[in-house]
Amino acid sequence: xxxxxxxxYFKVVCGFACFLILVSNVWSMSRWSEARGVYDDVCxxxxxxxxxxxxxxxxxxxxxxxxDRYLSAKLKEIGFPTWSNTATAPCHTPMPATxxxxxxxxxxxxxxxxxxxxxxQVIPLYVSATVIVFGFALLAIFYARSxxxxxxxxxxxxxxxxxxxxxxxxxxxxxxxxxVCTLAGFLTAKMFHVKQRTHRLLFVGLVxxxxxxxxxxxxxxxxxxxxxxLFFVVSFLLLRKIETALQGMVxxxxxxxxxxxxxxxxxxxxxSPFSTTYGGVDVTPPDFSFSVIWSYVTDMQFVCSCSWLxxxx
Numbered sequence: 001x002x003x004x005x006x007x008x009y010f011k012v013v014c015g016f017a018c019f020l021i022l023v024s025n026v027w028s029m030s031r032w033s034e035a036r037g038v039y040d041d042v043c044x045x046x047x048x049x050x051x052x053x054x055x056x057x058x059x060x061x062x063x064x065x066x067x068d069r070y071l072s073a074k075l076k077e078i079g080f081p082t083w084s085n086t087a088t089a090p091c092h093t094p095m096p097a098t099x100x101x102x103x104x105x106x107x108x109x110x111x112x113x114x115x116x117x118x119x120x121q122v123i124p125l126y127v128s129a130t131v132i133v134f135g136f137a138l139l140a141i142f143y144a145r146s147x148x149x150x151x152x153x154x155x156x157x158x159x160x161x162x163x164x165x166x167x168x169x170x171x172x173x174x175x176x177x178x179x180v181c182t183l184a185g186f187l188t189a190k191m192f193h194v195k196q197r198t199h200r201l202l203f204v205g206l207v208x209x210x211x212x213x214x215x216x217x218x219x220x221x222x223x224x225x226x227x228x229x230l231f232f233v234v235s236f237l238l239l240r241k242i243e244t245a246l247q248g249m250v251x252x253x254x255x256x257x258x259x260x261x262x263x264x265x266x267x268x269x270x271x272s273p274f275s276t277t278y279g280g281v282d283v284t285p286p287d288f289s290f291s292v293i294w295s296y297v298t299d300m301q302f303v304c305s306c307s308w309l310x311x312x313x
Contacts, residue, residue: 010147014154015138021158022134025165029126032169034119037078041122043091043103044172046071047110048121058110059265061103061277063092093279097271104278106262108216109173122172129175130164136182137161173217180217181224184210197243201250208251212258219262219278225255 034045049070050058063086066072075083075090082088086101093104113121137157144150160182168174184207191203211228214221232248256263263273270277 007147007150011141011144011150014141014150017154018134018137018141018157018161021161022130025130025161026127028165029123029130032123032126034122035074035077039078039080039090040105040171042071042074042078043105044109044113045074045121047103047105047107048113049118051107051111051114052118058114059107059261060268061092061265062098062100062269063087063089063102064100093277095270095277097275098269100269102269102277105173106216106219107265108213108261109176109218111216111261112176113172125172126164126168126175129179130161132179133160133164133182136186139186171218177214177217177221180210180214180221184214184224201247204247205250205254208254209258212255212260215259216261219276222259225251 034041046066047058047061050061050065052058053068054060054065063071066086071086071089072083080090089101091104092101094101113125116124134157137153137160140153140157141150144153160178164175164178168178187203187207187210191200191207194200194203207228208225211221211225214224228251229248232244232251236244236248266275266277267273
């Protein structure tokens with residue numbers, strides 16, 4: 001057996017290991033319930049319901065749109081004490097500027113859930129996201145060129161797939177975020193690999209757009225852009241090239257375009273694109289702590305993105 005053939009079979013075995021974890025995940029996900037008593041779940045499903053009823057009009061999450069009692073029914077289902085009084089609904093914040101009681105979350109997670117039929121949304125969301133992550137794990141294994149890189153890529157891939165069920169189950173917003181981070185990691189590797197100027201600008205724009213889209217799922221994803229922006233600023237200061245400045249501007253413009261749905265939702269619900277729909281402790285900056293920084297470094301999104309950093313495809 002030649003070296004190339006042996007490497008091929010080795011990759012097949014590693015890919016099969018990832019597949020076994022995928023099958024285990026799908027089996028576990030198939031038994032999940034959409035009524036597990038978590039307030040965040042109810043609110044994400046309410047956002048999806050609004051999109052299914054009103055299309056893009058679902059960006060307006062004012063409590064007055066619960067005229068069909070969908071939210072009340074969901075709260076009753078999980079045993080919320082004051083389910084009949086929507087004024088006390090969890091995950092909703094009063095907005096003085098618009099005189100609305102609105103949902104605090106960005107619209108992306110609800111939009112993705114709305115792609116699936118009501119009552120059967122969470123399982124297909126997680127299964128679809130996990131299959132996509134599995135596909136990128138196989139792609140990374142295929143691109144690996146040595147046994148050590150294949151083993152390391154397989155380890156990252158298996159871990160990323162496993163994380164789709166634990167702890168990604170904790171919040172519906174994590175599943176689409178993981179997919180975006182995986183794709184962004186792949187395109188980032190491509191971005192550093194291509195030599196032609198126009199192709200690199202294309203990949204820079206795609207990465208910026210994806211990172212912007214991630215903000216629509218979780219607002220903390222805003223900080224995913226910091227590493228890219230720091231890279232472009234430092235590169236420009238060191239190289240003093242117009243091309244580097246142009247790449248930074250393309251990234252920034254694409255990033256803003258990607259988070260446009262959240263800006264639109266903020267304008268509708270809070271009165272300004274740059275006003276938050278969160279309230280209370282959520283808008284109070286935490287004390288500086290290296291433990292907080294470390295928690296971001298060790299976050300599951302880091303695993304998906306960095307699985308490509310062994311070397312560009």
